[in-house]
Each structure stands twice: as structure tokens, then as C-alpha cells.
Amino acid sequence: MTVKQVSVFIENRQGRLGEVLQVLKDNNVNILSISLADTTEYGLLRLIVNSPEKARDVLLASGFSSMLTEVLIIKVPHVSGALQNILDLLAKANISIEYMYGLSVETKDASIVVKTNELKRACEILDKGHIETMSPQEIAIL
């Protein structure tokens, strides 16, 4: 199952990241995970939040360039080699990973956010391998 991630373009200016977080806070959006890929001039902020549509809308309304992207949140059991197995499974199916970052929630498993090509097929492969992904409903109540 896929969930929606919020992607925000930010210029690397003093306080720009803070402005994004302030907008989300003012609108009671809860951030579950955050990743920033950047150069010296600009960055892409990626967020997993409890209400992605709302987050995108309030950011757009505040003048930020934001959009929703479908990603997978894969549960990774606390067993050594678990992540390696998952990545292996995807690699063997010729699915490439564009980026990934961690998501920490208070559950027994760790989770990672993964953006791949061919998301639908990636889901099927994970299902077949009995690897759990999180649903939008699960995210919404966090």
C-alpha cells in the first residue's frame, strides 16, 4: 500500500525551513518524518505527515511550492539483515529506489520511507514477500 508524502521546494535562505514548519504547526499538521536533500542553493524537503492533503494545501496557500508524491512505508523488523532482505527483493525485481529515509514511530518495528519506480509492482512484490507496508489510515492516526 502506498501513502502520500508532501514534497516542498525550498530556497536555501536563512529561516526558509523554519517557515515551512511554522505553517504546518499553525495548521495542526503533525510531522512523522522529515528528510532534506539539498545543495548550497536549494533543497527538497520531504515530509510524512498525518494529513498530507491539508499540509500541501496550507503550504501552497502560504506560497510554497509543494506537491504530493506516492511513496511506500515499509516496516522493517528489528532483526539483523531485515532491511537488506527487503532491498534485495526489490532489486531482484529490477525496481530501483530513488530515495529512502527513516521513519520512527513508537511501534515494535522500525519503518523506512521508500520512493521507487513502478510503485504498484513494488507493492505486489512486497506483499508476496510478506513484508508489511503502512496504510494511509495507519499514518493518519499517528
Added chain:
Amino acid sequence: MIWAKEETLPREEIEKIQLDRFLETVNRVYEKVEPYRRKMDEMGIKPEDIKSLKDLSKLPFVTKQDLRDNYPFGLFAVPKEKLLRIHASSGTTGKPTVVGYTEGDMDVWTECVSRIACAGGATEKDVAQICFGYGMFTGALGLHYGLENIGATIVPSSTGNSEKQIMYMKDFGTSLLVATPSYALRLAEVAREMGLDPKKDLNVKIGLVGSELLTDAMRDEMHKYWGQDMLVTSNYGMSELMGPGVSGECEYLDGMHINEDFFIPEIINPETGEVLPEGEWGELVITCIKKEALPLIRYRTKDITKLTYEKCKCGRTTCRMANLSGRSDDMLKIRGVNVFPSQIEEVVLSVEGLGPHYEIIVEREGYSDKLTVKVELARATDSFTELTRIEKSVKSKLKIMLGLDAKILLESPNTLARFEGKAKRVRDLRKEK
């Protein structure tokens, strides 16, 4: 369609009209305009020395500074009572330049604009919305009278209140838009923000754009938002010469036809003043040969273009000037390289994923100039690869075009300044220090 028979005359006949009017103008100016007489006297030239069109190059130039020095009416050749209209350009520094029109001048102006509007596709069936600022600026009223003369329905909506502009367009069925290219693009953007697709929901089929450079890339951008079938022509003029109506493109978009029975064009080297041959780029100099109130001789326009006298596919035989490639004033010298903002604009518009807005910043860093170009993303993205591609693409295209390394700053959509009149996109911080 061609408006006037003077647009298709053989060369000899055009030149005959030009010579008659030119000699008459020189004599009249020498007699009536004291500051120009002084200039001629200083160079030791008398009206009798001027016998052919070739002798034009013996005459002194007139510059904007001359207009300022003789503010307000010092270069006029008629008494004030003869004036029907006064316009002025808002000088950002110092006094404005003042221009005046007699009844005869108004008729010539209307005729000239009718010709260029007709060349740009206007007919009596058009609903023409004029989104130039009305007032002291000549653009709006010039187009207004010319289009009215053709029989078009005029919507004098001026600039500003863009949502209302779109509402008029939709409700009145506007088919012809008069605006600066940047405002025309801005209006398309506003229409989209209002949930309209200008291509489908509006009926604008003709764009007469002027008072700002129209690059090919900008024209493509106009087509992209207003529709591929829109005929977008640029036209040229300036208040000192008359206003719009000096020249304009026809449907072949291969240079702007100059109304040669009213204006004689020359191209000069802006540094030496030497007249350059046909086809060479340089500063446009215009002599008005049928103006009563303000008959400027060899007026330096500061605009960079080139001329061709080849007959056009449209049937017109008049001289054509290429779309401007910049202002000799706007030219930036960056690390010794001549840079026109229009060149940078062309690059910005050619890169997929960028909007048409940009800002150029030139600074001094140590002993070297630093060029920064701020560009605006056209849409949100989640792809870092895409951002890198855009940045690198602008950088490498600028390097190829100018031979300069520039720093590229990507900005969020809708963050750079929008302009409703002439766009101010250059910040030269070297001058401010």
C-alpha cells in the same frame, strides 16, 4: 491585408517621397528650431548642403538629452497654439521628455498605427482590448486611435486589475490584445489562476505587443498559453518619434516594416556614430520627415537592430528592422563581455520547467564581476534530478551564449516580481556602490 499603397511602392518611388519630405524638413527645422540650427552651424552645415538622401549622414544627431535640455518645448517647430496633444515619458531620472502633436501629426499617427495593426491581422471585426497604461504614455492612445480608424471595437481597459481584464476578455469576446509581452503572459497566468484556460475559454487570436522586447522564446511562450493559432506580432515606436506606429511585423514575422514615407532609418555604430551598411547590427537612428510639431532629425533611439531592404513575402516593399536585440543603454558589460538582458531571457524561456520570469543581478566580487540569474520553477517537483537538470541547463546555455559563468538560483513559483508596464529585471549592484 495591406492598409496603404505606400507600403508596396517600388524603391525609387519611396525614395522620391522621402527626399522631398526630408529636404522640406531640414529647411523647416533649420529655420524654426534654434537648438538644432546651432548644432548645424557648429558643424558648418547649411540646408543648401543637403541635396540627396545620402547627405543625411552629414547632419548632427539628436539625443534624449537634447530633449531634456530643451524641456519642455525647445525643439518644437510650431507655436504651442498649434498643438492638439502633449504626451510625456516619465523620466526615471531628471526631467521627462515632452512631445507634442498638431492636427496633421495626429492624422499621420493614426495612419501609421492603422498600417501596423492591419499588418498584425487587425480588422474591423476585432474587439481590441488595450492593456497599455492610458495617460501621458503614448502607447495606449496611439494604438487606440489606429485601431479605431480600422473600425475595431475598442476596450480601453488600461493596465492593472488583471482579474477584471480577464472578465472583460471573456464577457466582451476580446479577439485582439494590446499589451507588453510580459503583461500578456501575466494575464494568461491570472486567467489560469481563475480556473480558465485562455486557449479554450477566451477568444484572443491576435496579440499586438510592444514597448518591450519580444524574443522568439517569449513569442513561443505566448503561443503556449494563448494558443498556437494566435498571431503575435511586435511593433515598434517611441514617443519622441511619434509613439507606436514607426514599424510593425506582418504575418511572416520576419522583421518589422518601417513606415518609410514618414521615417528614414539608419543604423550606426553606437560608439563612433559611423553609419553601418545594410544587414549589420547597430543602433537605430530615425529621421522624422512628416512631423510638424516635433520633427526630430537623426534621433538616436538607443535600440539595437539591423535593417533589410529585401521585398517581404507579404508584398510590402518597405525596409524591415529586425526585432530589437537590446538597448545600447541596457547593455551590461560583465567581465568585459557585452550582455543584453534579452539574451538571458531567451535562455530562461528555452529551458523546460521554468516560468517566464527572471531577475539578473550583477555584483562586484573583489576585482571580478559576478552574474547571478534568479529563475522561477514552473511547477512543484519531487525530483532532485529534475532540479539539477534545470539548474545545469540554464548554466550551460548561458555559458554557450555569453561565454560567462553565472550562478543560477532556483526560486519557488510565483516568488519573483511581476510587472504590468516595462519590466525591471536587472539589478546592477556595481553602480549602487
